[in-house]
Amino acid sequence: MATTTLTPAKELLSGNEAIARGALENGIRVATGYPGTPSTEILETLARYDAEHYVSWSPNEKVALDVGVGGALAGSRTLVTMKHVGLNVAADTLMSVAYTGVRAALVIVTADDPGVHSSQNEQDNRIYARFAEIPLLEPSDSQEAKDFVQQACEISERFDTPVLLRSTTRLSHTKGMVSLGPIAPPPVLGYERNLAKNVLVPSNARVRHEKVLERSARLREFAEESSLNRWERGSNAVGVITSGMAYQYVKEVLPEASILKLGLIHPLPLDLLRKFAASVQRLLVVEELEPVIEEQLKAAGIAVEGKEFFPRLGEFSPERVRQGFQKAGVLPSPPKNMEPEKGLAVQENLFRPPALCPGCPHSVPYLVLKKLNALVVGDIGCYTLAVYEPLAAIETTLAMGCSIGMAVGLQKGGDGARPIVATIGDSTFFHSGIPPLIDALYNNARITVLILDNQTTAMTGGQEHAGTGKNIRGEKVRTIEIAKLCKALGVEHVQGVDPYDVAAVFRTLKSAINHDGVSVVITNRPCVVSPVTIRTTPYAVNGKECDACQICMNLGCPAIVWTEEIHQGQHKVTIDARTCMGCAVCALLCPTEAIVALANDPARRAV
Amino acid sequence: MESPATQNVLIVGVGGQGVLLASDILGTVCLGRGYQVKKSEVHGMAKRGGVVYSHVRYGTQVLSPTIEPGTSDVLLAFEPAEALRWSKYVKPTGTVIVNTQKRIPPAACQDRRPDALTRYPRGIEQALRSQIEDVRRFDAETLAFELGDLRMCNTVLLGALSRVCEFSAEEWLAAIEKSVKPRTAELNRRAFLAGRSVEFPCAEEPQAEELVFEKREAARDEAPFIEIRQNWCKGCEICVRVCPQNCLVMNGSKLAEVAKAETCIRCMLCEWLCPDLAVSVH
Numbered sequence: 001m002a003t004t005t006l007t008p009a010k011e012l013l014s015g016n017e018a019i020a021r022g023a024l025e026n027g028i029r030v031a032t033g034y035p036g037t038p039s040t041e042i043l044e045t046l047a048r049y050d051a052e053h054y055v056s057w058s059p060n061e062k063v064a065l066d067v068g069v070g071g072a073l074a075g076s077r078t079l080v081t082m083k084h085v086g087l088n089v090a091a092d093t094l095m096s097v098a099y100t101g102v103r104a105a106l107v108i109v110t111a112d113d114p115g116v117h118s119s120q121n122e123q124d125n126r127i128y129a130r131f132a133e134i135p136l137l138e139p140s141d142s143q144e145a146k147d148f149v150q151q152a153c154e155i156s157e158r159f160d161t162p163v164l165l166r167s168t169t170r171l172s173h174t175k176g177m178v179s180l181g182p183i184a185p186p187p188v189l190g191y192e193r194n195l196a197k198n199v200l201v202p203s204n205a206r207v208r209h210e211k212v213l214e215r216s217a218r219l220r221e222f223a224e225e226s227s228l229n230r231w232e233r234g235s236n237a238v239g240v241i242t243s244g245m246a247y248q249y250v251k252e253v254l255p256e257a258s259i260l261k262l263g264l265i266h267p268l269p270l271d272l273l274r275k276f277a278a279s280v281q282r283l284l285v286v287e288e289l290e291p292v293i294e295e296q297l298k299a300a301g302i303a304v305e306g307k308e309f310f311p312r313l314g315e316f317s318p319e320r321v322r323q324g325f326q327k328a329g330v331l332p333s334p335p336k337n338m339e340p341e342k343g344l345a346v347q348e349n350l351f352r353p354p355a356l357c358p359g360c361p362h363s364v365p366y367l368v369l370k371k372l373n374a375l376v377v378g379d380i381g382c383y384t385l386a387v388y389e390p391l392a393a394i395e396t397t398l399a400m401g402c403s404i405g406m407a408v409g410l411q412k413g414g415d416g417a418r419p420i421v422a423t424i425g426d427s428t429f430f431h432s433g434i435p436p437l438i439d440a441l442y443n444n445a446r447i448t449v450l451i452l453d454n455q456t457t458a459m460t461g462g463q464e465h466a467g468t469g470k471n472i473r474g475e476k477v478r479t480i481e482i483a484k485l486c487k488a489l490g491v492e493h494v495q496g497v498d499p500y501d502v503a504a505v506f507r508t509l510k511s512a513i514n515h516d517g518v519s520v521v522i523t524n525r526p527c528v529v530s531p532v533t534i535r536t537t538p539y540a541v542n543g544k545e546c547d548a549c550q551i552c553m554n555l556g557c558p559a560i561v562w563t564e565e566i567h568q569g570q571h572k573v574t575i576d577a578r579t580c581m582g583c584a585v586c587a588l589l590c591p592t593e594a595i596v597a598l599a600n601d602p603a604r605r606a607v
Numbered sequence: 608m609e610s611p612a613t614q615n616v617l618i619v620g621v622g623g624q625g626v627l628l629a630s631d632i633l634g635t636v637c638l639g640r641g642y643q644v645k646k647s648e649v650h651g652m653a654k655r656g657g658v659v660y661s662h663v664r665y666g667t668q669v670l671s672p673t674i675e676p677g678t679s680d681v682l683l684a685f686e687p688a689e690a691l692r693w694s695k696y697v698k699p700t701g702t703v704i705v706n707t708q709k710r711i712p713p714a715a716c717q718d719r720r721p722d723a724l725t726r727y728p729r730g731i732e733q734a735l736r737s738q739i740e741d742v743r744r745f746d747a748e749t750l751a752f753e754l755g756d757l758r759m760c761n762t763v764l765l766g767a768l769s770r771v772c773e774f775s776a777e778e779w780l781a782a783i784e785k786s787v788k789p790r791t792a793e794l795n796r797r798a799f800l801a802g803r804s805v806e807f808p809c810a811e812e813p814q815a816e817e818l819v820f821e822k823r824e825a826a827r828d829e830a831p832f833i834e835i836r837q838n839w840c841k842g843c844e845i846c847v848r849v850c851p852q853n854c855l856v857m858n859g860s861k862l863a864e865v866a867k868a869e870t871c872i873r874c875m876l877c878e879w880l881c882p883d884l885a886v887s888v889h
């Protein structure tokens with residue numbers, strides 16, 4: 001069969017790429033955010049287009065939203081992107097910009113993470129829409145992700161409100177076909193001075209709150225007629241109200257049902273929902289995570305079932321939705337020839353937790369902190385993986401920037417038995433590590449702050465930040481130097497260290513811990529996978545010399561594995577030349593000097 | 608309603624093996640044929656040496672982006688244990704294509720009890736064959752290495768996949784050329800054709816073996832006794848720093864002291880490296 005040529009109007013885009021495309025087609029002129037899985041690729045995609053829009057990484061989500069509010073007030077359509085927990089950081093601004101309203105469109109993307117693929121929780125940000133009384137749109141495939149940007153812009157400007165566009169990990173990271181439209185030049189409305197609206201002193205805020213409620217009433221009327229909500233007529237035995245990715249799963253497993261697919265999640269079209277309820281014999285809500293729709297329906301007196309069949313925990317899938325319909329008696333129960341025990345045993349025994357990369361500059365500092373018996377307060381980043389065996393050095397991880405403040409509290413409230421060390425990455429330090437460092441200094445804490453500066457935002461795939469000297473488009477910009485910043489704040493003990501030099505890390509951290517006051521240690525090696533993959537000559541183990549002491553295994557390096565040769569009850573080791581990047585730390589640690597550099601790289605033959 | 612012709616291909620492996628590029632190429636092939644395609648994967652933390660997967664579904668209409676267990680037509684596994692992990696997604700009449708080179712995770716090498724086994728399943732082969740009709744094993748990595756670059760492994764595997772999909776070699780090669788760096792296009796082309804020409808069965812079939820995970824050996828009879836002669840110790844800290852099990856600590860008088868003898872693995876480093884002969888492991 002002949003290959004058909006690609007029509008230029010259709011492309012395979014992820015949800016994130018589709019949102020970026022939607023932004024371009026709808027004249028977004030300002031786009032900003034902070035990297036966070038699963039939202040990161042939206043701005044990365046926008047930055048790749050050579051257009052006249054402004055794209056930037058902000059140091060955190062609140063700053064991003066502030067920039068976004070400014071952009072909208074200046075009269076430019078604006079997009080602000082973040083992961084679900086990022087909206088917590090930006091919530092202060094969000095709750096009040098809901099009062100002031102916008103001038104040009106302000107679309108805020110919240111990318112939620114049901115199933116906690118790469119986050120610290122699985123909060124359902126649809127609840128923010130109710131809290132702030134602003135509209136929330138939820139697409140269910142890449143095409144809708146693009147189309148809903150247009151709808152969000154129009155609603156934002158028509159109703160003078162910020163609009164939330166909610167994605168989930170599955171939507172953001174699923175590629176689907178998208179019809180492309182022309183890229184629109186961004187219009188600029190211009191700034192308009194309006195003190196009563198834009199200055200939230202109490203006298204204005206009271207008036208604005210009333211306007212918010214009026215706006216909500218108008219939005220509710222709009223919701224009844226909006227094409228964002230779609231009634232798909234099917235059998236009247238069962239009616240399903242659903243949205244987002246759950247809609248696809250419902251269509252897959254129960255194609256004959258009547259479906260009310262909601263694209264506008266807040267406010268709900270209650271009259272339409274009542275009509276739909278009346279048209280079917282049994283009504284079910286299928287929604288991922290919290291019963292946001294279900295509870296509002298129940299409050300409105302509509303008899304509906306939902307969370308008793310469809311779990312409130314974790315991500316949905318066709319099989320989980322199928323099980324829900326089986327539990328509800330809508331689908332017949334499955335034959336009982338399955339062997340769940342066997343499947344479970346496989347899953348439990350095949351553990352392959354994510355690990356720090358071979359040669360990761362974070363490994364040695366954690367190895368040393370464990371030796372120093374430090375109470376290590378972790379933060380959000382790749383280094384969270386130092387919680388797993390064998391490093392097992394981190395004792396807490398909560399949210400972005402928490403480490404330093406928590407360290408202050410652990411020291412002030414503690415018994416002084418163990419040194420308290422906060423460990424935080426460079427990007428996280430810029431995000432929200434500076435105010436707590438000020439707190440530590442201001443309140444005279446006795447803690448050590450270890451800043452693991454690998455000169456990138458590694459966990460999310462290697463984004464630039466204020467300390468890398470480059471912006472999102474890769475252009476050279478001013479570098480904010482962490483050491484200078486700490487000294488300027490008044491930290492007396494600031495030391496840099498090469499994290500591959502095991503002895504130096506030991507000495508430096510020990511002296512920092514012994515300092516009476518706030519001490520800061522900053523590591524200085526770049527991430528081994530971004531912006532470029534670093535690889536030098538790999539190392540190998542001389543099996544005769546290895547005495548199976550397991551010191552190198554304490555690094556948790558994925559390139560070092562056991563052989564089947566046992567020496568005094570312990571496995572000898574070998575190095576996987578396919579993945580070793582040649583950092584030489586294991587060779588430094590090896591007491592029998594069994595680890596040596598290979599003469600050439602066996603993974604790559606000269607062609 | 609969904610067309611019954613929807614095809615499901617699950618591509619799995621370990622972070623860094625090129626799973627996502629491989630599934631992108633398959634997506635491009637499907638798109639070229641005018642099919643609807645959905646391709647679902649997860650990025651972020653999971654990629655750091657962890658499990659990587661990509662669901663690819665194509666046909667005239669595709670709804671769910673993920674594949675239901677027991678319905679995948681093909682499982683393309685870049686690693687044997689990953690083939691086992693995802694095997695429940697494959698139809699009994701489906702096909703598993705698996706690279707035989709293992710990636711043993713660091714987590715599998717941590718049990719420090721005497722004579723503990725690597726926590727990596729044995730008997731994967733038989734377990735796969737008992738569930739799925741068509742199991743195609745081959746050493747894609749060595750094939751890639753012989754072509755000049757291990758990183759071509761994903762393209763070699765796509766070559767093997769192309770034998771069970773409906774698309775022509777030309778369609779695949781066009782998609783590959785579009786997706787890889789121009790510098791590596793020729794090498795990728797050769798890797799694809801090498802994978803495509805593999806005939807199965809080809810790898811040496813291992814002995815039939817029941818699926819087992821780790822088997823515990825008898826626990827050690829007695830805990831080691833670490834003796835530190837305090838009057839010989841001058842507090843140089845060498846033994847404390849070198850102990851892989853953190854059994855030793857420096858005490859208040861800056862002398863070495865045993866803190867956790869029960870975790871000692873008898874590596875003897877403290878005894879051998881003590882410059883003052885102050886430490887003995889019994």
